[in-house]
Amino acid sequence: MTRPAGWQPSGAVRALAVIIWATLSACASPPARAPGAASPGAAPRSAASPVDRPPNIVFIIADDLGYGDIGPFGQRTIRTPQLDRMAREGTRFTQFYAGSPVCAPSRSTLMTGQHTGHTPIRSNPSQVTPAKRLARGIDWPIADSVRTLAEMLRERGYAVGGYGKWGLGSAGSEGDPLRQGFDRFFGFLSHVDAHRHYPEFLYDDGRKRSLPGNENGGHAIYANDVIVDEAVKFIGQNRERPFFLYVPLTVPHAEIQAPRDAFAPYLDASGQSVFSEKPYAGAGNYGAQSMPHAAYAAMVSRTDAYVGRILDELRAAGVEGRTLVFFTSDNGPSVEGGSDPRHFASSGPLRGVKRDLYEGGIRVPMIAWGPGQVPAGRVSDHVWALWDVMPTLAELTGARSPAGIDGISVAPAVTGQGVAKEHDFLYWEFHEQGGKQAVRRGDWKAVRLNVVANPAAVAELYDLAADPAERQNVADANPELVRELMAVMAREHTPSDVFPALDGARAGGSNAPPPARRP
Numbered sequence: 001m002t003r004p005a006g007w008q009p010s011g012a013v014r015a016l017a018v019i020i021w022a023t024l025s026a027c028a029s030p031p032a033r034a035p036g037a038a039s040p041g042a043a044p045r046s047a048a049s050p051v052d053r054p055p056n057i058v059f060i061i062a063d064d065l066g067y068g069d070i071g072p073f074g075q076r077t078i079r080t081p082q083l084d085r086m087a088r089e090g091t092r093f094t095q096f097y098a099g100s101p102v103c104a105p106s107r108s109t110l111m112t113g114q115h116t117g118h119t120p121i122r123s124n125p126s127q128v129t130p131a132k133r134l135a136r137g138i139d140w141p142i143a144d145s146v147r148t149l150a151e152m153l154r155e156r157g158y159a160v161g162g163y164g165k166w167g168l169g170s171a172g173s174e175g176d177p178l179r180q181g182f183d184r185f186f187g188f189l190s191h192v193d194a195h196r197h198y199p200e201f202l203y204d205d206g207r208k209r210s211l212p213g214n215e216n217g218g219h220a221i222y223a224n225d226v227i228v229d230e231a232v233k234f235i236g237q238n239r240e241r242p243f244f245l246y247v248p249l250t251v252p253h254a255e256i257q258a259p260r261d262a263f264a265p266y267l268d269a270s271g272q273s274v275f276s277e278k279p280y281a282g283a284g285n286y287g288a289q290s291m292p293h294a295a296y297a298a299m300v301s302r303t304d305a306y307v308g309r310i311l312d313e314l315r316a317a318g319v320e321g322r323t324l325v326f327f328t329s330d331n332g333p334s335v336e337g338g339s340d341p342r343h344f345a346s347s348g349p350l351r352g353v354k355r356d357l358y359e360g361g362i363r364v365p366m367i368a369w370g371p372g373q374v375p376a377g378r379v380s381d382h383v384w385a386l387w388d389v390m391p392t393l394a395e396l397t398g399a400r401s402p403a404g405i406d407g408i409s410v411a412p413a414v415t416g417q418g419v420a421k422e423h424d425f426l427y428w429e430f431h432e433q434g435g436k437q438a439v440r441r442g443d444w445k446a447v448r449l450n451v452v453a454n455p456a457a458v459a460e461l462y463d464l465a466a467d468p469a470e471r472q473n474v475a476d477a478n479p480e481l482v483r484e485l486m487a488v489m490a491r492e493h494t495p496s497d498v499f500p501a502l503d504g505a506r507a508g509g510s511n512a513p514p515p516a517r518r519p
């Protein structure tokens with residue numbers, strides 16, 4: 001955060017990064033595709049391209065895992081030895097952000113490279129206008145016309161597999177992952193289905209696959225166990241070609257349920273929880289849990305074990321030297337369904353939880369791992385967000401990133417080679433709880449609340465460098481800065497006919513027409 005806004009790496013820095021990348025890449029085994037056989041839609045590349053042999057990409061995203069939930073980010077109670085190891089062997093990013101404080105829009109920013117002022121899925125399904133929800137099914141689909149991260153990498157010649165929760169379109173809709181760039185998808189398609197960890201079925205390439213023993217409330221097969229079984233198979237099946245493995249796990253999202261063996265570290269000799277417990281009775285989509293603290297810890301440790309399984313499989317397949325692995329979360333920790341983020345300090349030192357635009361709702365862990373490619377044991381405070389993943393992976397793989405998106409490539413922050421670009425600003429909007437907007441510029445963070453009822457709402461202002469917990473609202477002392485950041489909010493929100501909640505809530509209540517929609 002020390003360089004002026006708008007700073008760009010020089011051509012010499014970029015060229016150096018290219019040479020270093022080419023040297024690293026040359027050590028890896030080539031993919032099966034014939035040399036020089038460009039895939040449809042791939043960017044034209046020179047003979048000196050750094051990514052003639054593009055790395056495999058594994059992107060693991062936990063669900064509702066807070067900034068402070070895992071060891072590398074300060075957790076002291078819940079055990080996460082695999083993520084501890086991943087961080088020791090890779091780079092930990094302390095200022096990485098989700099796209100949104102809830103699931104669907106966060107995933108939309110990842111898949112489109114656009115922030116929530118532009119991305120097609122702006123909010124969870126409950127916020128779609130009722131008439132349209134009836135017409136199109138529960139989860140509003142990403143349109144065919146949208147080019148997704150999965151499509152970008154498939155165009156580059158990657159095998160593309162998704163294992164976990166999709167949430168951006170139901171089976172057969174235009175948002176079906178099989179119509180959005182995935183060769184294979186196994187798991188949950190809708191958000192609400194994914195609230196259950198012992199479902200009666202999962203989708204296997206668009207068809208329902210029964211999970212025997214889960215009928216009538218049975219707890220025979222834990223969904224994420226079988227999801228990771230399938231994900232691991234994908235690695236072995238595609239070891240001879242570049243692959244993109246997307247693993248959107250549905251843990252530790254409520255309901256708070258874990259397999260019996262996952263509880264072991266958190267039970268005493270008599271089988272009782274080692275934590276204080278207040279049983280959760282269950283409500284709505286969420287099942288009951290007699291030991292919610294132990295169960296939550298078990299879910300986070302199970303998440304950790306899944307990461308370990310994937311890293312082990314990469315080694316067993318002999319591809320760890322040409323694979324980049326990312327681990328993050330889609331939003332902050334939840335207070336719903338029996339979750340109790342205060343017990344484990346799940347937001348770490350940050351203010352807020354899921355559905356907040358304070359840091360605890362949107363700042364999430366991020367670890368990048370790639371032996372010989374990503375520096376080991378490094379900690380980076382580079383500021384980036386889920387919508388930067390698409391252009392970053394484009395640079396790392398030689399794929400063609402869409403024009404006009406909000407994301408920027410931070411590839412040098414991942415490889416440790418060169419200096420990564422910095423954002424002029426980051427923007428978030430949230431359509432529930434009265435409507436919220438936030439902007440981060442440098443270390444300044446502005447948050448507007450209740451913007452639907454009060455289009456004139458003035459932003460709160462925090463100095464994250466001096467006050468990372470956002471305790472001191474310094475808006476009154478910095479009126480000009482507040483005006484500037486509210487102008488960013490007014491500019492970055494573009495209207496949406498599907499998710500219109502904020503369309504009348506432009507900062508300052510201006511009735512001026514919005515700027516032209518970006519492509």
Ligand SMILES: [Ca+2]
Nearest residue numbers: 063064103330
């Ligand atoms: Ca989530």
